[in-house]
Amino acid sequence: MRRPGLRTRVAAAFAAGAFALSASMAALSYQFTERALMAGRERNALRSAYLDAGVVQTGLATPEPDIVGVLRSLNTGTTRRAFLHRDGRWYARDADAGVTDTIPGGLRELVERGELGMQRVRTETGPAVVVGVPLPSSTGFYVIDSLHELDHTLRVLALVLTLVAAGTTAAGAGLGWYLARRALRPLDTVTAAAREITAGDLDARLDPATEPDLERLTTSFNQMVDQLSARLERDRRFAADVSHELRSPLQTLAAATSVLDRNRTRLDSRTATAVTLLSDEVARFQHLVTDLLELARDDQPQREPVDVADLCRQVCRSRGLAPEVVTVEGTATSWPVDRRRFAQILGNLLDNADRHGGGAVAVRVGAGPDRLVLEVDDEGPGVRPEDRVAIFDRFVRGPAAGARGDGDGTGLGLALVARHAAAHGGTAEVADRPGGGARFRIELPS
């Protein structure tokens, strides 16, 4: 399971904290309130029972008391029920049998011993408190005082406190989420700067003054970018130096060998052969160096809208192929590509077709909804399935070539094709052409 993000963790921590606080506060409030209310209620119950007991005692002072009548004269309301216990008999205002069972035995014993007692019980109507008052002549006066209302009040209180606790927890989570976002916002500037640098703008730096708390991060970031851009600069200079150092002697070689070539007729046959070898190898070496320097380029492709069909025709013309060989599929002809690289892709594919396939017979360019497809067909021997991946590696030559090759290919043509296709985020593949030969297919996404 993925580790939850920073924001989630901060929000969860805030929620947990809010929950702990509010829950404990709610619990404490409830406890205190319940205790206070209950104590007050019980005091009330006791007082009322005591007063009523006094009335009953007075009422019972006659030789033949009407116990039920005395009980009935009490003002007990709907929440209180009064009972009298004398000589083993229970007297009540109304005939509700079984209620007296709720009067606990322990309490009765206490009253019979002559002590005042109070106990909480559970009746079928809910919680209640039973007060027992001893009266002379082994009489016990009991009042069952219903706590229904208080119970209801306490329930409501509990519900409200629970909701408040839940609400506070949610608010805590929300606050945590919001604060985490605010706190992480300065990191957006870091992200933006990093993106600029990836896109190639190596001058992007962060200003430590904007967010002093992140100063360590911004200074480290700036140092990292400084080092990176210094390294890139060194690499660039090295690449430029290498390019210059390789091209300069090649220029002399090319020019000098062309002079020798021109004057070949004036040379004896052995010298002339030497000149031929020299001339050929210099040409091949030049080709190789140019290809290698191209492979070593690491600049980003400059994609711009190009009329690819037109470009294909141009490249065909430059290779001596009739432009009619190019067919266009689909309607979109303008595609974002790096012009130079695309031209190289097609050029190298055509050269490859010439060298190994007897010449290209068809060039198809078509645009799908999200990609451009370029296909070059030849009617040569095709490419064996086991070679179809390796063929795009460096220095891999066709089976017709010798160890180093007697063709004049560098072995880098298709490697460059694959490289340039990849630079566009695309692919290069080879398959069989229906009818014989090879079909090279390049796909470039938009």
Next chain:
Amino acid sequence: MEHVLLIEDDDRIRLSLTLGLEDEGYAVRGAATAEEGLVAQRREPADTVLVDLMLPGLDGFECIRQLRSRDDVPIVVVSARDDTHDIVAALEAGADDYVVKPVAVKELSARLRALRRRARAASAASAVPALVFGDLEIRPEAGEVAVRGRPVALTRTEFRLLCELAQHPGRVLSRAQLLERVWEYAYGDERLVDVHIGRIRQKIEVDPAAPRHLVTVRGMGYKLPQ
């Protein structure tokens, strides 16, 4: 015989190119620094100047600018630098063409011939004595251009490019077409066209950023509307 001035600091390249170009029928004079080259050009102007960019002392770009400020001698850059910035900068400084080393002698010779043809073609272009586009007046045979009555100095390549568009008024010519007709490249670097159009605009337009004569047609090319 055409005279070529070759400004190149690498002795071996200078010598081998001199030999090669002499074989092709040119008279070559070499200079190892830009300063030497500028002095030589002033004393005995060559028909074409070949210049390298990496020179000791005054660099190739400055050399091109100074040569260009004097006259419209055709300038071809021969450099090992193949970076976009360098190519564009060299062209903007005033070069007519740019080849990347190593360049075959035959190829260089072809470039020089194309340049020579450009000079002649510009003047032999049209039977019409003058082509007028608002405040722009072009006289192909005389090889003159005037804007709002005042003459404008264009290089041969710039003039040839302008004439090409002027002879097809209102028609859009693609970069590829212009490259072929003016520079004689069957397939080449279209930045040559873009930079030269920019240079011409600087010289003839009231506001080069909002051109009224040399208009860009997005995705297609350039045209000179009536």
